[in-house]
Amino acid sequence: MSDQRLWRYLAENASGEIERGEILATGSAQAMQLLAARGVVAVEVTELATAGRSRTGGRLTTAQVADFTEDLAELLGAALPIHEALASLAEGAGKRTLREFILRLEAGVRSGRALSEAMKSDPARPPR
Numbered sequence: 001m002s003d004q005r006l007w008r009y010l011a012e013n014a015s016g017e018i019e020r021g022e023i024l025a026t027g028s029a030q031a032m033q034l035l036a037a038r039g040v041v042a043v044e045v046t047e048l049a050t051a052g053r054s055r056t057g058g059r060l061t062t063a064q065v066a067d068f069t070e071d072l073a074e075l076l077g078a079a080l081p082i083h084e085a086l087a088s089l090a091e092g093a094g095k096r097t098l099r100e101f102i103l104r105l106e107a108g109v110r111s112g113r114a115l116s117e118a119m120k121s122d123p124a125r126p127p128r
Contacts, residue, residue, distance in 0.1 A: 006048045006100055007031040011040035024103040060124050064098055083109050097124055
């Protein structure tokens with residue numbers, strides 16, 4: 001998933017309600033395609049400004065990964081489908097690095113990759 005950027009969107013769902021959120025994509029056209037695959041029509045897609053690198057160099061801390069996996073386990077334990085659990089966690093993530101990490105995992109899972117594979121290959125994963 002090279003050169004993906006974070007995009008903020010407004011979209012209309014099947015019942016006519018407006019949804020807001022963020023999505024990782026290589027460009028606005030791909031962002032709109034990904035939203036269409038989720039069953040929503042993009043009304044507006046805007047690239048978010050690139051922020052400076054974090055003091056961890058864009059990597060997650062071990063504590064962030066531990067918190068993320070605990071939260072994910074709770075949602076999966078409640079029988080939430082994995083892509084919905086990841087989307088929910090991304091929406092609630094306070095740190096941009098963590099939110100982008102979770103969005104990349106969600107995109108990987110939606111494309112058919114195993115979660116473990118997506119996590120191992122992600123550049124934000126903490127060093128071992």
